[in-house]
Amino acid sequence: MSQATGGSTELAATKPPPICRDVSMPPSISRLRRHANRDQNGCCFYCGEPLWEPTEEADAEFARRIGLTRRQARRMLCTAEHLHPRCDGGRDTPTNIVAACLTCNRRRHAQPCPPDWKAYRRRVRSRLALGKWHASGRLSCRDAHTADEHYDAAK
Template sequence: MAGNISAKRSQAFSIQSSRCCYCGYQMWLVGPEAFAKRLGISVRQALQLRCTAEHLLARCDGGPDTASNIAAACLTCNRRRHSRKVPPAPEAYKTLIARRLDAGGWHSVSLRSAK
């Protein structure tokens, strides 16, 4: 099943032009070093922008491993959404992140080059 998720993550990454479905920042699939160098950020910062498979409807809520339920999200957005007691719906979460980004929050300031 992992290969199935990897393929769908890669497909979503490509469809979304390597941008997170929530924050819109650039992400990477393979090797954070080159990505970090290209953006002028540290590898540690780049790790926050690793592309993950985001289940729009979580597996624990019955969400399937289908292309229509999997989007590409950066590690930060994915973890923060699912660490909440009740994860918000994808569109509500995207709105919350947009407000945070507008206020200068969410990702560290030095990641602005990834936007």
């Protein structure tokens, strides 16, 4: 086997698992995500849109139930969002993990230096008010941010 082949195998082995698969997420983080989703009444911590758990229902069923296409529903997949990122020393604890839709989670961490979660949430909410966010408040949950006080007090 050539060194180049060995190197590519190593790279393939270290490639991070996809963000949207529950099976690729450690059980402890999956448990914290489900707990956060329940505490947040099934709504994204940032945009307040409804979320779906990959273990509860398929994206097609979720899409049909709330009137979205499957592509639109995919954006609403529930992910575990670390308020204080692990790369900055954040831990896998109930006060550091919230449930966020795939879109909000990816947009926050697409930046070289992710913004503070409070600043990011303010930005998302202001963009929602202008109709310039992925769902623009069309599907907002009632009492979407009931967990705010818990996270605000923890930080």
